[in-house]
Amino acid sequence: MGTTLSNKVWDRHVVRSAPGEPDLVYVDLHLVHEVTSPQAFDGLRLAGRRVRRPDLTLATMDHNVATNDIAPEPISAIQIDTMGRNAKEFGLVCFPTGHPDQGIVHVIAPQLGLTEPGMTIVCGDSHTATHGAFGSIAWGIGTSEVEHVLATQTIWQTRPGTMAVTVDGDLPRGVWAKDVILGIISRIGVSGGVGAIIEYRGSTIRALSMEGRMTVCNMSIEAGARAGMIAPDDTTFAYVEQRKHAPKGAEWQRALDDWRSLATDPDAKFDREIRIDARDLRPYVSWGTNPAQTVTIDDRVPDPAALGEGAEAAARALTYMDLKAGTPIRDIPVDAVFLGSCTNSRIEDLRVASDVVRGKHVRKGVRAMVVPGSMLVKLEAEREGLDRVFAEAGFEWRSAGCSMCLGMNPDVLSPGERCASTSNRNFEGRQGPGGRTHLVSPAVAAATAIAGHFAIPEDL
């Protein structure tokens, strides 16, 4: 019997394997940021340990940074400084705020060519799955594991299960990668992928750009999966080639030959398989407090009583979200629109959104902002004049960072504020205590900012 892509990549990285034990797995790239690393560096210092492979470790600052000119509050400034000092002490490359390569970890590594096919990549952040878009196994780890990887460049992990999600067919007009993953999660649920690496397959996935594939893999954790991945192909190779850290010359040829073998064998079996017809997908809007509580833009807020098992959770979610069952999604007004996060802050996302808002204006009373995922994205967008399109439409144009994705830096929702957000989590208080988050694609976010209520571009 053949082997799945995830098992092929896993097998290549096993340093030690013994029955009844997790595998000891080698890590090709370790991404570090200011929030989940200070205690790990403290641990190293206490034990007198060094970083084993500074050349395979990249640090940046993203979660806790201010994305405008406001100085960070003192407690955040300490954390940001701590990252800088730790990077210096342990000899790590670190991109602080203001550096041209700074940005959200999951946006910068692919842009620099550090994310390539067939690798293992970890980071103290659950959305590390993003890098699976290149055919790598990438997953989030806790702070103790960050310390372990810094010290040993390895990690103990049980081999994940396998799961295939196949999406076939042409996407309907106005349906984007974000809608593909929201559609998947609304079908399989927030624990539909627990224990497994999801491999996204099928003609719809093949037709996605690298940016779109990253959006899909990014939210694998929202389906409870350990990671998500997509087999590399010509789209992948074209994206990686010529990037700063990509292999060059003869090494490039050798790498390419190897990467072409990274696919699930035709006779391989997955533990679990799901099939989705792309024609059934629509633009989605989440209505609840977990990403599976999602319906299409044409639907209404569901009646908890009709949801069976999830009824109680749904009722609690509607109370938190201050929504009435039966309300058409399009009739829900918003107070804020956030275009950003490691899910949807890449150049393609900004192009799509800017096309929607060009020559129009954000609805009065709506606070709207665009936060590019990296300084490179910001620069590129400015070269294309997108910053002016957004600014003229009434959006704030910011510098790179996680911003309003997580309610930890100065960008937060006020209690009760309702936000259309291109991020990945709509948990209670995720964007600030009492804030209400609706997950949408960049196209829907942009149209919603103009309309003042949930909308798709065609509605305008």
Added chain:
Amino acid sequence: MRQTTRITGRAMPVDRANVDTDQIIPAHWLKNVGRTGYGAGLFEAWRKDPSFVINDPRYKGATILVAGPNFGSGSSREHAVWALDEYGFRAVISSKLADIFKGNSLKMGLVPVELPAEVVTKLLRAVEKDPSLEITIDVERATVEAPAIGVRETLRLDEFTRTRLREGLDDIALTLRYSDDIARFEAKRPGWLPRVS
């Protein structure tokens, strides 16, 4: 990690599904750079509701948390485990614990206990009715017991994990025993793999 062979104690019921890490400890607590000081942030938003179980004096001193399915989902923040631990919990019982959360628990010595959904429901109902009900989690014998209600289950943790819990082994020290294997592996890595510096 803390050495844990056996936990006997009362339990606190949080009968909600998908309790995510943003509920366990909201992001603004993550601005701190230390490993302590997170107990007060545990369930910060829900705590403001006087009827939330953490405010019920009958559950004060509980050392075991019993929760609905998919507990600990969401972010990788180990702060969630630090907050639970600092509050006084030594084990979390659910029918499904999120993967990263489970891994993080073990680093601290917070015992992650997954039991069949019917058993968790039975425990939840029993603890809601009788806050003094005692549960024993025996890492050595791999059992979870609540004799008063006739519950006797297997603790589903592999031998390796149980040994680490029992001995309170530091993962890094353990791994460094395999330094030669790691070095051998490194020597064979393909030359095209990217380097940061």
